[in-house]
Amino acid sequence: MMPVFIAVCGSDAEDASVSAETLLTAEHIGALIAQRGGVVVCGGRGGIMEAACKGASQAGGLTIGLLPNNKDEANAFVTVPLATGLGMQRNVLVVSTADAVIALAGRWGTLNEISYAMIQHKPVVLMAGTGGCVDELVTGHLMKPAAAQVAVATSAADAVEKAFALCQKQ
């Protein structure tokens, strides 16, 4: 049976506003996805992406990194590094190849991925309390009209549970 592919989206390592706690949450999310037999898909770089890959790979899971340009951009926990050559336009592939998106913290690239998920009618789980654009979306009105496609999670376990549940509803 085909495994479920969950995109984990969020800030790269250059975003100094991401807390150590948020990185641990991302790592926990990666581990839980792998424990349920899911595959972690991400942009393959540092920060949230690296944390999710670390958690998943240490739990024995597969991690796919859709890299902007070259394979050497991949973090150490990407098991399948894909050098797209598309620069930031590789974002759309993170979403296209996933069955659902879990987002933490994040800046414009994360907002870009969330908007692609909405366009493609993919479920989006917003991790509350992680700051960045994700918390703005949790507290603001922008996502309200799409309540059926969007969930807010309050823990790593809650996020993974909701992502898998929303995949099954589709």
Added chain:
Amino acid sequence: MMPVFIAVCGSDAEDASVSAETLLTAEHIGALIAQRGGVVVCGGRGGIMEAACKGASQAGGLTIGLLPNNKDEANAFVTVPLATGLGMQRNVLVVSTADAVIALAGRWGTLNEISYAMIQHKPVVLMAGTGGCVDELVTGHLMKPAAAQVAVATSAADAVEKAFALCQKQ
């Protein structure tokens, strides 16, 4: 001298929440861009895009439509219809080919284009009072950290003035 390319982004004709007044504002924006020698770039379809193209072409300006798939998707006021074959992924080209973005109303595709503009460090002018994701961005906190790159406009003339001014600052 190279003309300024202004992207006009917003809902297509399927978004019933767009008011007649907002469409008139988009048409006025198109006309003002053309009168200043600018080129209107857009996704080439109906709604806000068609209104902006109508205003620009009736003022003698050039309008470029970056279409999802085929040339026959173009509205009647596109002078240069470009069939990208990229589907909704053509959004990034609307932004890449523009010097600044003016956004009205809009749903996920418009949010997607605004996020690309932020990633590419292109100026964004949000037209207040037009509803949709644009008004959520005007009233919410999401764009606040990028105040230097983003302006809020209260009339068509204000929007075009701010878009050209922000282009020159770059």
Added chain:
Amino acid sequence: MMPVFIAVCGSDAEDASVSAETLLTAEHIGALIAQRGGVVVCGGRGGIMEAACKGASQAGGLTIGLLPNNKDEANAFVTVPLATGLGMQRNVLVVSTADAVIALAGRWGTLNEISYAMIQHKPVVLMAGTGGCVDELVTGHLMKPAAAQVAVATSAADAVEKAFALCQKQ
């Protein structure tokens, strides 16, 4: 009525094997396309592309340059410079936006565009005697199975005549 868009594909200015005569042929082709009311589409850079744009723009025609990255890559005769941000992957857009392709000389990028034209079932006119990959295709067997979609031309006038004729057949 919608104008016909003809892509003119071939070597950029870095290909030292392109003869002055071939550049003149490309310029003549551009002029003839414009005189028939057609639009020249190309990659927007030097060499064959610049020659075709020069001919077309001097004949009062519109020339569209689909540039790899930035507008300042455009040759001086591009009237609509489109900065795609796609690098060499913008090749596909040259083909997608055209109704037919005329190819002269050329290296791997030109072969790439010709292969896209074949995939998209767009007519291809190969300009004989211009060297490069185009002459290899004229004299070799690779294009033989697609005779209905491909024509060989022996002069600029012949190339433009055949490109317009093949567009109408579609």
Added chain:
Amino acid sequence: MMPVFIAVCGSDAEDASVSAETLLTAEHIGALIAQRGGVVVCGGRGGIMEAACKGASQAGGLTIGLLPNNKDEANAFVTVPLATGLGMQRNVLVVSTADAVIALAGRWGTLNEISYAMIQHKPVVLMAGTGGCVDELVTGHLMKPAAAQVAVATSAADAVEKAFALCQKQ
């Protein structure tokens, strides 16, 4: 250590000219890539792609399918199905994500992938005697100027040996 990614390119199942022997060669190539610890990258569909994935997955290797649109387009032997949403424009990703390309038989899509490999300076191994565009390239002059980047193979073992050797030279 990062595994070597080898793209196997060639006709899909709709190309009736592909012989059973050529399919067996593709399967053998897939198996040999996997036995050397390499990853098979391909377009994920039938024909040559399926044969290569079959060989690799039965030898315990990883196979990545970069699919035009949806995951259900994948052949049964793709272990990592990636739904790109790019249609035929996903070809470039097959090449971008690979360290070298082995091509068998093939039509315009295969020629497209080979031209991308040449543009990206990736090694190309042409499998002689498999028909299609690959044999035209083996017997014609088109690839001659790029002799250092291109090899002709006469057996599956020869192809895989040359692909790995050319990767190491880079």
